[in-house]
Amino acid sequence: MDIDGKALAGRIKRDLAKRVKEGIARSGREPQLAVILVGDDPSSVSYVAGKAKACVEVGIRNTTIRLPESITQDELIAEIERLNADPAVDGILVQLPLPRHIRKRQTLAHLDHRKDVDGFHPLNVAAMWQKLPCVEACTPRGIITMLLDNGIRIEGRHAVVVGRSSLVGYPVSKMLLDRNATVTVAHSHTPDLGAITRQADILVVAIGQPHLIKGDMVKEGCVVVDVGISRDPETGKYVGDVDYAEVAPKASYITPVPGGVGPMTIASLMQNTVDCYLDHIDPRTDDDRDIYTQGF
Ligand code: NDP
Numbered sequence: 001m002d003i004d005g006k007a008l009a010g011r012i013k014r015d016l017a018k019r020v021k022e023g024i025a026r027s028g029r030e031p032q033l034a035v036i037l038v039g040d041d042p043s044s045v046s047y048v049a050g051k052a053k054a055c056v057e058v059g060i061r062n063t064t065i066r067l068p069e070s071i072t073q074d075e076l077i078a079e080i081e082r083l084n085a086d087p088a089v090d091g092i093l094v095q096l097p098l099p100r101h102i103r104k105r106q107t108l109a110h111l112d113h114r115k116d117v118d119g120f121h122p123l124n125v126a127a128m129w130q131k132l133p134c135v136e137a138c139t140p141r142g143i144i145t146m147l148l149d150n151g152i153r154i155e156g157r158h159a160v161v162v163g164r165s166s167l168v169g170y171p172v173s174k175m176l177l178d179r180n181a182t183v184t185v186a187h188s189h190t191p192d193l194g195a196i197t198r199q200a201d202i203l204v205v206a207i208g209q210p211h212l213i214k215g216d217m218v219k220e221g222c223v224v225v226d227v228g229i230s231r232d233p234e235t236g237k238y239v240g241d242v243d244y245a246e247v248a249p250k251a252s253y254i255t256p257v258p259g260g261v262g263p264m265t266i267a268s269l270m271q272n273t274v275d276c277y278l279d280h281i282d283p284r285t286d287d288d289r290d291i292y293t294q295g296f
Contacts, residue, residue: 003146003225003253005260009267012145013057016274020059023278031277032061033091033117034083038076038102039069044095051093054266060273063089073102077110084112090277091117093269114279117272125166129174133284135272140172142264143204143225144179150253152202152223155180160200162186162193162213162241168206168227176202193217205241215246224254227261 024030033055037048048064055062065079076098083092092115098104105122113121119128119137127134147154159181163169169185177183186196188207194217197203205213206227218224228241240257248254255261 001251001253002248003150003255003260005142005146005255005262005264008146008149009142009263012267013054013270016058016270019274019278023274023281024059027281029088029281030059030061031090031273032063032088033093033273034086034089035062035064036067036076036079036083036092036094037064038067038071038095038098040066041097044097048095050266051269054270055273058270058274060091060270060277069099071099071102073107076102076107080107080110084110084115089115090280091115091273093117115276117269117276119171119272120166125171128171131178135276136175136268137167137171138268138272139168139206139227139261139265140175141268141271142261143172143227144175145268146225146255146261146264147202147223152253154202156182157201158182158184158199159202159204160184160186160197161204161206162190162197163204163206163208163227165206169204172204172206176204207241209241210239211241211243213242213247215243215250218247218250220250221252222250224251225261226255226257229257229262 020031035048035051037044052062052064080092083089092111094108108120109122111121113123116124116135119135124134128136154176159176161169161173161183164185164187173183173185184196186193190196197213197217198219200222202223203218204225208228208230210230224242224247226240226242229238232239238258244256
């Protein structure tokens, strides 16, 4: 059975739109997401446009700041710090990838972590690993939301995550572990990948290798989450890391590409932005949150 990420993302955005209206009624101001786009890479331009469209649906004011490819790291950091200091900005997103001359980690560390809607700031990453309140990375958050929304049990099951990027593989493996799955993480050095993936009750694949996971690499009844997005050079269509035609007949649930994880990543970005906004207008006061908002 397909997990319809597009439909779930639509429901989440409608629910968020109600929460935004309530927030505006309480605070007298709308949420604002500032997106920094450096250069004019066509994929980045298209991702930013998708995020701006979602903001309109939810009632978030979107400000896209376009900066030239030639910008220096200091100039980019100055722009981030300007947005950090702007009380009308609730979320800041720096669209990746950045030009090669800019040091990504150093730059992202300058974000105010309370406005870090991508969940990439070191304080958010550290808080996630320590089970403290944090802004969770969007794609992993979207994956967990999809599993829970479909009533898929995580606790006690064997989850295999293929890929260990800081964007997807690492954080989703931690989130599955926190929900009491037994987690195996596979990567490019894993010998006999099929022997590992065949053990999975829940298989999350985030590698960027089109159709690498074949039918004989999954067990009957497995839940399959396909994060990969690549363009098929022949058809120009988007394809996942999982060979859908072979795997879907064996899977109890599977996320299609497109229409699975992709829309959920954007919905999670909207959730993170609204969460940051609501925290901004009405700060939480629990102890963990205090430690977190003050920094470690
Ligand atoms: P990265 O390139 O950062 O990481 C890829 C990971 O896959 C690495 O850990 C690598 O292992 C592993 N890997 C590569 N080849 C193999 C292989 N043959 N067998 C086992 N493991 C392998 O990718 P991302 O995590 O950023 O993205 C992965 C895919 O997900 C891409 O297609 C990307 O476009 C897509 N994506 C989709 C999103 C969405 O919203 N749908 C959001 C984010 C990403 P090693 O560590 O050993 O190098």
